[in-house]
Amino acid sequence: xxxxxxxxxxxxxxxxxxxxxxxxxxxxxxxxxxxxxxxxxxxxxxxxxxxxxxxxxxxxxxxxxxxxxxxxxxxxxxxxxxxxxxxxxxxxxxxxxxxxxxxxxxxxxxxxxxxxxxxxxxxxxxxxxxxxxxxxxxxxxxxxxxxxxxxxxxxxxxxxxxxxxxxxxxxxxxxxxx
Numbered sequence: 542x543x544x545x546x547x548x549x550x551x552x553x554x555x556x557x558x559x560x561x562x563x564x565x566x567x568x569x570x571x572x573x574x575x576x577x578x579x580x581x582x583x584x585x586x587x588x589x590x591x592x593x594x595x596x597x598x599x600x601x602x603x604x605x606x607x608x609x610x611x612x613x614x615x616x617x618x619x620x621x622x623x624x625x626x627x628x629x630x631x632x633x634x635x636x637x638x639x640x641x642x643x644x645x646x647x648x649x650x651x652x653x654x655x656x657x658x659x660x661x662x663x664x665x666x667x668x669x670x671x672x673x674x675x676x677x678x679x680x681x682x683x684x685x686x687x688x689x690x691x692x693x694x695x696x697x698x699x700x701x702x703x704x705x706x707x708x709x710x711x712x713x714x715x716x717x718x719x
Contacts, residue, residue, distance in 0.1 A: 586612045
């Protein structure tokens with residue numbers, strides 16, 4: 542396992558643990574959310590991060606790490622929702638939910654490995670603020686695709702954008718935790 546994969550899996554472990562604990566508190570209430578609502582939830586998190594980065598001060602105690610964790614988990618939820626878009630199932634055992642989470646993480650990690658190879662880990666030399674901007678850009682792209690009813694002429698669909706947002710958020714967490 543590469544250094545990046547090890548670090549990636551450590552971050553995902555933190556996110557997954559929180560996801561499972563929140564499931565115990567709230568159940569799968571997120572199943573009611575449509576993809577545009579999830580995109581907006583990710584937007585709220587990314588916009589708060591950018592606002593804190595620009596102002597240099599925050600008035601709410603929760604730090605930006607928690608917001609990046611939220612982005613990661615909302616991206617996983619969106620990918621699960623996309624996969625289950627024709628399913629009426631709303632309740633899942635903890636094992637079923639864990640399996641759905643892990644399936645989306647593994648697919649996203651696979652994409653990350655391919656891109657990391659081709660881009661020679663360029664993200665390691667990027668600023669967290671730049672990656673935040675890239676997440677926001679991906680959100681606006683996703684919103685446009687959603688507004689176009691999922692139809693694209695030459696671009697990737699919403700799944701690829703959720704995966705890219707998730708990967709950037711993981712990279713930010715790795716850099717923050719240094």
